[in-house]
Amino acid sequence: xxxxxxxxxxxxxxxxxxxxxxxxxxxxxxxxxxxxxxxxxxxxxxxxxxxxxxxxxxxxxxxxxxxxxxxxxxxxxxxxxxxxxxxxxxxxxxxxxxxxxxxxxxxxxxxxxxxxxxxxxxxxxxxxxxxxxxxxxxxxxxxxxxxxxxxxxxxxxxxxxxxxxxxxxxxxxxxxxxxxxxxxxxxxxxxxxxxxxxxxxxxxxxxxxxxxxxxxxxxxxxxxxxxxxxxxxxxxxxxxxxxxxxxxxxxxxxxxxxxxxxxxxxxxxxxxxxxxxxxxxxxxxxxxxxxxxxxxxxxxxxxxxxxxxxxxxxxxxxxxxxxxxxxxxxxxxxxxxxxxxxxxxxxxxxxxxxxxxxxxxxxxxxxxxxxxxxxxxxxxxxxxxxxxxxxxxxxxxxxxxxxxxxxxxxx
Numbered sequence: 319x320x321x322x323x324x325x326x327x328x329x330x331x332x333x334x335x336x337x338x339x340x341x342x343x344x345x346x347x348x349x350x351x352x353x354x355x356x357x358x359x360x361x362x363x364x365x366x367x368x369x370x371x372x373x374x375x376x377x378x379x380x381x382x383x384x385x386x387x388x389x390x391x392x393x394x395x396x397x398x399x400x401x402x403x404x405x406x407x408x409x410x411x412x413x414x415x416x417x418x419x420x421x422x423x424x425x426x427x428x429x430x431x432x433x434x435x436x437x438x439x440x441x442x443x444x445x446x447x448x449x450x451x452x453x454x455x456x457x458x459x460x461x462x463x464x465x466x467x468x469x470x471x472x473x474x475x476x477x478x479x480x481x482x483x484x485x486x487x488x489x490x491x492x493x494x495x496x497x498x499x500x501x502x503x504x505x506x507x508x509x510x511x512x513x514x515x516x517x518x519x520x521x522x523x524x525x526x527x528x529x530x531x532x533x534x535x536x537x538x539x540x541x542x543x544x545x546x547x548x549x550x551x552x553x554x555x556x557x558x559x560x561x562x563x564x565x566x567x568x569x570x571x572x573x574x575x576x577x578x579x580x581x582x583x584x585x586x587x588x589x590x591x592x593x594x595x596x597x598x599x600x601x602x603x604x605x606x607x608x609x610x611x612x613x614x615x616x617x618x619x620x621x622x623x624x625x626x627x628x629x630x631x632x633x634x635x636x637x638x639x640x641x642x643x644x645x646x647x648x649x650x651x652x653x654x655x656x657x658x659x660x661x662x663x664x665x666x667x668x669x670x671x672x673x674x675x676x677x678x679x680x681x682x683x684x685x686x687x688x689x690x691x692x693x694x695x696x697x698x699x700x701x702x703x704x705x706x707x708x709x710x711x712x713x714x715x716x717x718x719x720x721x722x723x724x725x726x727x728x729x
Contacts, residue, residue: 449465500546507540611675644694
């Protein structure tokens with residue numbers, strides 16, 4: 319707790335104190351006690367207000383040393399007032415030239431009137447702050463007051479909006495390209511069917527060799543058509559058809575589908591369950607695609623074989639599935655871009671797999687985490703809501719009072 323005398327020495331204006339001192343000689347003992355009790359009450363109220371607000375408030379002395387900070391400032395910058403009192407503010411915020419700010423340097427002052435910074439301690443946040451040197455208010459005052467506001471959620475919301483707009487643009491572009499490719503494929507299919515009819519009029523020895531070529535061509539056209547269909551389905555997925563399902567069963571189906579590729583790459587897959595794993599409320603097809611993309615990326619990363627450890631666990635909110643490979647890991651400068659559209663480190667990759675994974679997980683109300691270390695492997699962990707934790711708000715029928723119902727079924 320900050321000593322009361324500090325507040326009155328530093329927080330009150332000189333003019334107020336001068337007037338108070340002038341009145342002291344005219345007050346009797348009872349009135350004097352009343353005035354000090356009133357001051358103590360006001361001090362307690364102000365301190366309570368400063369500690370209650372969400373914005374961080376820091377008062378600096380003339381040399382830029384911290385003389386007061388409310389609880390919000392302590393939390394945002396990761397210090398306690400007991401430790402920070404008397405310490406220079408540049409120890410906690412190095413991005414500002416404090417000497418120039420406190421001297422009202424015009425160039426530096428205009429630069430930090432309002433500014434946004436990113437900090438990594440005690441946790442990664444984006445802070446918007448502005449500084450008011452007390453000399454700007456009165457020539458006799460020294461020091462400054464700094465106001466800090468956490469804008470991390472605003473930044474994340476803005477990022478999601480930009481990502482959504484970018485994804486929409488990519489979807490429209492991809493749909494247009496797929497449409498342009500689809501028309502020639504349809505034409506090829508029709509003409510290959512006509513060729514098959516014409517082959518019936520040729521001699522058998524000629525017909526056999528040409529029929530085989532036409533058959534190969536038709537299969538390749540069908541394969542291209544299937545790729546385009548899957549591509550569009552991935553970019554423009556339908557709304558999840560939720561059902562209660564065991565994630566272990568979906569995982570086993572995915573591993574069986576990839577069995578031959580896993581064996582060809584000399585990868586050992588180990589699956590473990592920690593405790594009892596409850597069902598999750600998921601779209602089986604979409605979650606299978608999530609597992610498929612992550613597992614395929616993992617086994618392709620282990621070019622000379624390795625081990626893929628898959629661990630299922632749960633807590634009171636989520637069922638988690640962690641995929642840990644023994645590949646080379648992802649460089650730190652690339653981690654922030656792995657969910658970006660068309661970002662890939664593979665020669666033949668489309669760069670859409672992890673973007674689709676992230677979107678599906680978010681559509682399920684889940685989360686995805688990535689941890690990677692050079693030469694030690696990468697772990698993707700998918701968190702999906704437990705079915706009993708899912709709720710939705712129901713619209714009230716006409717004439718009914720507004721109500722919110724918790725429901726275990728799909729939205």
